[in-house]
Amino acid sequence: DAKTTQPPSMDCAEGRAANLPCNHSTISGNEYVYWYRQIHSQGPQYIIHGLKNNETNEMASLIITEDRKSSTLILPHATLRDTAVYYCIVRSFSGTYKYIFGTGTRLKVLA
Amino acid sequence: DAGVIQSPRHEVTEMGQEVTLRCKPISGHDYLFWYRQTMMRGLELLIYFNNNVPIDDSGMPEDRFSAKMPNASFSTLKIQPSEPRDSAVYFCASSVGDEGNQPQHFGDGTRLSIL
Numbered sequence: 317d318a319k320t321t322q323p324p325s326m327d328c329a330e331g332r333a334a335n336l337p338c339n340h341s342t343i344s345g346n347e348y349v350y351w352y353r354q355i356h357s358q359g360p361q362y363i364i365h366g367l368k369n370n371e372t373n374e375m376a377s378l379i380i381t382e383d384r385k386s387s388t389l390i391l392p393h394a395t396l397r398d399t400a401v402y403y404c405i406v407r408s409f410s411g412t413y414k415y416i417f418g419t420g421t422r423l424k425v426l427a
Numbered sequence: 428d429a430g431v432i433q434s435p436r437h438e439v440t441e442m443g444q445e446v447t448l449r450c451k452p453i454s455g456h457d458y459l460f461w462y463r464q465t466m467m468r469g470l471e472l473l474i475y476f477n478n479n480v481p482i483d484d485s486g487m488p489e490d491r492f493s494a495k496m497p498n499a500s501f502s503t504l505k506i507q508p509s510e511p512r513d514s515a516v517y518f519c520a521s522s523v524g525d526e527g528n529q530p531q532h533f534g535d536g537t538r539l540s541i542l
Contacts, residue, residue: 350527359431359518359533360470367528415531417470 317352320404325422334391336421348407349380353400359412360403363389374423394425431534433519439540445507448537450519451500460520460531461494461504476502501524509541
């Protein structure tokens with residue numbers, strides 16, 4: 317699976333959009349980009365995933381560049397409850413089934 | 428809908444004791460995963476099952492660790508004998524299907540402390 321690179325930490329003002337970047341320059345054509353977050357003392361929570369096209373759900377939007385070498389998770393109106401560690405994961409379409417969690421981005425939403 | 432349920436949430440025991448962690452996956456999910464999270468190593472996959480059959484146990488650290496899935500709604504991870512370095516948070520996750528576009532859903536984990 318491709319490796320991902322994320323900034324170690326970010327701050328965001330409450331009510332503003334939080335844009336979390338991820339680089340995955342060695343991604344293969346059949347590999348999905350997944351985003352999870354982990355709030356203290358809880359298990360990782362699935363947010364969104366995509367292959368080529370941008371995706372949106374009730375939690376967030378995922379923007380994937382045309383060359384697929386990077387992506388951005390957007391939380392449109394961050395709240396204090398969005399404070400968490402956000403993990404970007406690249407996962408193969410078939411074969412090994414492993415998520416390889418990196419160190420993630422620690423997002424702090426400020427009041 | 429009920430998510431993945433793990434028990435106990437916290438376990439403190441002395442070195443050398445047997446520890447059993449339990450997991451109930453989401454109903455209808457045919458894949459089950461056990462992970463371990465530590466500050467030093469982050470989240471690591473230990474083993475996963477498909478239709479109750481272990482598929483890949485290459486992440487299991489030692490023979491002291493064993494996992495079973497006797498039926499579709501229950502799995503255990505056992506450590507015998509336990510050691511202080513086994514202290515970690517252990518997560519169970521489940522998913523449906525074997526396509527790369529199926530997300531895994533995690534439980535809230537068991538925080539294990541071996542004294």
